[in-house]
Amino acid sequence: MIWDYFVYFAIVIILLWLSSIALFYLPNIKSEIISQVVASVGIVLLIIFTSILWVQLDRPPLRTLGETRLWYSLFLPLIGIISFYRWKYKWFFAFSLILAALFLFINVLHPENFSKTLMPALQSPWFIPHVVVYIFAYALLAASSLVGLKGLWQIYTSKFDKKTLLLADNLVYLGFAFLTAGLIFGALWAKEAWGHYWTWDPKETWAFLSWVSYLIYIHFTSFHKQKAKMQLWILSIAFVVLLICWFGINYLPAAQNSIHVYGG
């Protein structure tokens, strides 16, 4: 099993990404390009690892938290590189790589049971779109929160830059589109698998709350463009709700009967 070699993959990829960050901050333009090539090599290695895992498991590796962490590590650097071309924020590129490396590191510390079994309810054409779209949404919204924290720090040190807020806004809009699609795909799947599109299952309840939190953020920012501080606070609170939905649900006593708690 490829999973037995995960540690080696992870170490190489983490080293690649860390050296990419180091190169990135060297003061010449050439090293910036080399840095992105180095980061991309890491991404390609992770794509290879995940593809082999997928083939060997005989099912998409999207079931456990450990498996989904692989995908966050894959998407975050991609978002980092793409938004660097659009917004030219070095710190954001570096942050997305560190966060992605952290996810890989957590997987090294907590190897999970990569079982090949997949329960019948998860064997659905909706499985992949539902989870991939959600992972992409979470990665984008996590990225927007990083930008938001940077913005708050800028405000409290009186060095606020309006461009920070614009980047956060853009990431939220993209993330929210994915979040909406993920929620809807989930509802359509639930209708086929469990007989009803919405049953206030604990994960659904928290997914609804996360969706609404970002909805409030979008409404507030569209109409109060000058209130940067309040916008950033709403963004931070929305991310806390998202985090509960993302991780917290597995630990909430009220959620132990959730259809979304699958264990390791």
Next chain:
Amino acid sequence: MKSSNNFKHPIAYQTAFIVGAVFPILGFIAEFLVSSKGVEMPTFPVNLYILLGIILVLVFIHIFLSKYSTYKWLISVPVSISAISYTSFLVLIMALLPQNDVATNAITGKLGLNHIANNWAMLSSSTFLLLVLGLVILNRLASFTFKNLVFILNHLGLWITIAAASLGSGDLQRLTMTVTENSEPEWRALNGNQQVELPVAVQLIDFDIEEFNPEIALLDNATGEVIIDAQNRAQMIELGHRYSFKLYNIVVEKYFESAMRFGKKYVVFYDKGAAPAAKIQVYDKNDSLIASDWISSESYMLSPQILELNSKHSLGLLKPSPKEYSSKIKLFAQDGTIEEAKIVVNKPYSFKGWKIYQLAYDKKMGKWSETSNLEFVRDPWLTFVYIGIFMVLIGAVILFWIGKKSKQ
């Protein structure tokens, strides 16, 4: 957090949140007065009349009252945020308190906090949300331009979804039925604990489970638990495979997916009570044989066979998990229609306005279950919910495509 430099019109938000609070408060008072029995949603045609009534009220306000400042306030963003926030606040209660209809203390019981989904507070708050959202949509529709399209798709889609899902919930029927192999057709189903007679009947021809191969796992003798770490992972068993746990190498000599114990041996056996069994050889790291014997999963007749390696470790086969389970059924309608169908998880079957789902089976009997639990669902408002959902989805796709327009 809130200060005058954060809000240009602090009064707008304060008024919005004070007025918005009236709705959940009124709802909780109503809940208290009906001794927290919750809302019984009306069925067809009453729910349709209510829907038409709401639309009429919205159109009336839009046409005749739009010159008043209260109307302008109602369609302002602070009121929208207030309406969204109060509904979400109720959902937050739902997310934090167990929703099981068993009150844990006096307050949760009296205010119905353990059944928020059909609480009067939820009804009044979401009605307020529907009114505000409806007025905002009519206002935009009145000055429709192509630029408004995404707005209309998102907002009208959401309005249709909420309206159809909540008003339609009175007509939603979710019934369960238990059918047994070799029995007469069954037409009685359960709605909770209440028996309902269906206009269709079902006969179970065959219930079938396909299982994954069981996983071979290293067990801790002291606790009886499966040892799971980087070097010792439970792995699906396959004939001829070599498995390596940290201290042991294992070769699968024989594997029967369906077997029965006879004396000290297992033989292939395809009938009730059979379970997967394997003959394995266990070697230590120096490649010397330390044990060779049978292991098996459990079934309702067989106890699991474990191979003890030493005082610390044993090897065993876990219970196989189901890969697919399905019911072959014969369906009868009152008009004489007879159909045969196979119902699989994730693949419901439609018959005479009902959607029939494979729900469960007799877990104790496992693979040899002779009963199957089916669910019958009828949701006449589903089409409208889907229309709303797809409008929001298209809106989201366009939102993704154009992104956030730069503000400067």
